Amino acid sequence: MSVDTSAAQSPTIGVVQDKINVGILGATGTVGQRFITLLSSHPWFKIHALGASSRSAGKPYHSAASWKQTTPIPSSVRELIVHPCDPTEPHFRECTIIFSGLDAEVAGDIEAAFRTAEFAVFSNAKNYRRDPLVPLIVPLVNNPHLAMIPQQQALHNPPLKKGFIVTNANCSTTGYIIPIAALEKSFGPIEAIMVTTLQAISGAGYPGVPSLDIFDNVIPYISGEEEKIEWETLKILGGITENDDGLKVFDMHASHPLRVSASCNRVPVIDGHTECVSVRFARRPPPSPQQVREALAAYTPDAQALGCPSVPRHAITVHEEPDRPQPRLDRYYQEGAGVSVGRVRQCQVLDIKFVVLANNVSIGAATSSIINAELAILRDIVSR
Numbered sequence: 517m518s519v520d521t522s523a524a525q526s527p528t529i530g531v532v533q534d535k536i537n538v539g540i541l542g543a544t545g546t547v548g549q550r551f552i553t554l555l556s557s558h559p560w561f562k563i564h565a566l567g568a569s570s571r572s573a574g575k576p577y578h579s580a581a582s583w584k585q586t587t588p589i590p591s592s593v594r595e596l597i598v599h600p601c602d603p604t605e606p607h608f609r610e611c612t613i614i615f616s617g618l619d620a621e622v623a624g625d626i627e628a629a630f631r632t633a634e635f636a637v638f639s640n641a642k643n644y645r646r647d648p649l650v651p652l653i654v655p656l657v658n659n660p661h662l663a664m665i666p667q668q669q670a671l672h673n674p675p676l677k678k679g680f681i682v683t684n685a686n687c688s689t690t691g692y693i694i695p696i697a698a699l700e701k702s703f704g705p706i707e708a709i710m711v712t713t714l715q716a717i718s719g720a721g722y723p724g725v726p727s728l729d730i731f732d733n734v735i736p737y738i739s740g741e742e743e744k745i746e747w748e749t750l751k752i753l754g755g756i757t758e759n760d761d762g763l764k765v766f767d768m769h770a771s772h773p774l775r776v777s778a779s780c781n782r783v784p785v786i787d788g789h790t791e792c793v794s795v796r797f798a799r800r801p802p803p804s805p806q807q808v809r810e811a812l813a814a815y816t817p818d819a820q821a822l823g824c825p826s827v828p829r830h831a832i833t834v835h836e837e838p839d840r841p842q843p844r845l846d847r848y849y850q851e852g853a854g855v856s857v858g859r860v861r862q863c864q865v866l867d868i869k870f871v872v873l874a875n876n877v878s879i880g881a882a883t884s885s886i887i888n889a890e891l892a893i894l895r896d897i898v899s900r
C-alpha cells in the first residue's frame with residue numbers, strides 16, 4: 517500500500533522569528549568549511565558550536581582549520597573554540613540542529629550519540645544512508661521522505677521526541693539525480709541509466725588525493741562510489757509503502773524496476789563533478805531532446821514553492837552552447853546550489869544523453885543539508 521505523504525507536503529509557510537542555534541560537526545573539513553561559509557549569513561540559523569577531532573579541540577577555529585574557501589573565515593566564527601564532538605558539551609546542548617561533515621570513519625557513533633541526545637542531525641556521511649528508518653534526501657527531489665522521521669523516533673530505543681538523523685546523498689548521486697527526477701516527473705518512469713562521472717579532487721576531502729597521483733592524470737576508480745550511486749538512486753527515486761506489519765518502508769522504485777550502471781573517475785579539477793548520463797524511458801516513443809530540454813529548464817522542486825531560503829532560483833540551468841557545462845565556468849553559479857545541464861541529445865543505444873555538472877561541496881554536500889534542515893522547519897518536524 518502506498519503511504520500518503522501529502523499532509524507533509526503542505527506545511528504552514530512562515531518566517532523564523534529568532535535565529536536557531538546550530539552546531540557543526542567536522543567543522544574544520546572541506547564540507548565543514550562550506551557549512552560555515554553558507555551558515556554565517558543564513559537568515560534562520562546561527563552558528564553556535566563547532567566540533568572536530570582531538571587534533572582541533574580546544575583551539576580557536578582559525579588556528580584549527582586549514583581554511584581553503586575563497587572568502588575569509590567569517591568574523592563571527594574566527595575565534596570560536598572548537599570542541600570535541602560530544603552532545604553533552606555545553607555549547608552543543610544550546611543547539612537545536614546539528615550539521616555533520618564528519619569523516620565516515622567516526623560519523624556513525626558520533627551522529628548516533630547526538631540523535632539519542634535529542635538533536636536533529638543532518639549528515640553528509642554515508643553511514644546511515646542505507647538505514648531503513650533514515651530518510652536519504654536530495655532536497656530538490658524527494659523531501660516527502662521526511663515522513664519517515666516519526667517512525668525513526670518511535671522505534672528508537674528509547675523512543676525519541678525530537679532526535680533524528682537525515683542524510684544527504686553521495687555528491688555524484690545528488691548531481692545527476694536532480695535532472696533524472698525532473699525527467700521522471702515530466703515523462704514517467706525511467707528504466708535504465710548509464711552514468712560516467714568525472715569527479716573533482718575536493719570530493720576526497722582535505723588534503724585528498726596526492727598531487728603526484730592526480731596531476732596529468734585520470735584515476736578510473738573511487739572506492740565504493742559506483743555502488744553508492746547505483747543503490748542510492750533507487751532509495752531516493754522510490755516511494756514509501758507500508759509492509760504487512762504496518763511499518764513504512766522505502767520501496768526502492770519497485771513499481772517500475774530501474775537499472776543503473778555507474779562508472780566513476782577522479783580528474784584533476786578542484787571543485788565540481790561532471791557526469792555523462794544516458795537514459796532509457798519506459799514510455800514509447802521517448803521524449804525528443806527538445807522536450808527534455810524544456811522539461812529540465814521548467815523543473816521546480818517543492819522546496820522552492822515551500823520557501824526554503826537556500827534553494828536556488830533555477831534548480832537546473834540548461835545550456836544551449838555545445839561545450840557547456842564546464843566545472844571552471846559553471847560550478848559557482850547560484851553559489852553552487854543548482855546543477856547545470858548541457859549537450860542534451862539523442863542516444864543511439866538508450867534514448868537521451870546529456871552532461872550534468874554539480875558543485876560537489878555545495879549542492880553535493882553542505883547546501884543540501886541546509887535545505888533539508890529548512891524543509892524540516894517548514895514541515896514542523898523541527899520546531900522554530
Ligand SMILES: NC(=O)C1=CN([C@@H]2O[C@H](COP(=O)(O)OP(=O)(O)OC[C@H]3O[C@@H](n4cnc5c(N)ncnc54)[C@H](OP(=O)(O)O)[C@@H]3O)[C@@H](O)[C@H]2O)C=CC1
Nearest residue numbers: 542544545546547568569572617619620640641719721722
Ligand atoms: N567533500 C565532498 O565533496 C563530500 C563529502 N561528503 C562526506 O562528508 C563528510 C566530510 O567530508 P570532507 O569534509 O570532504 O572530509 P574532510 O576530511 O575534509 O573533513 C573531515 C572532518 O572530520 C573531522 N574528524 C576526523 N576524525 C574525527 C574524529 N575522530 N572525531 C571528530 N571529528 C573528526 C575532521 O576534524 P580534524 O580537522 O580535527 O581532523 C574534519 O573536520 C565525509 O563523510 C564525506 O564522505 C559527502 C559529499 C561530498
Ligand SMILES: N[C@@H](CC(=O)OP(=O)(O)O)C(=O)O
Nearest residue numbers: 640641642686687715719720
Ligand atoms: N566519494 C565522493 C565524496 C564522498 O565523500 O562521498 P560519500 O559521502 O558518499 O562517501 C568523492 O570522492 O567525490
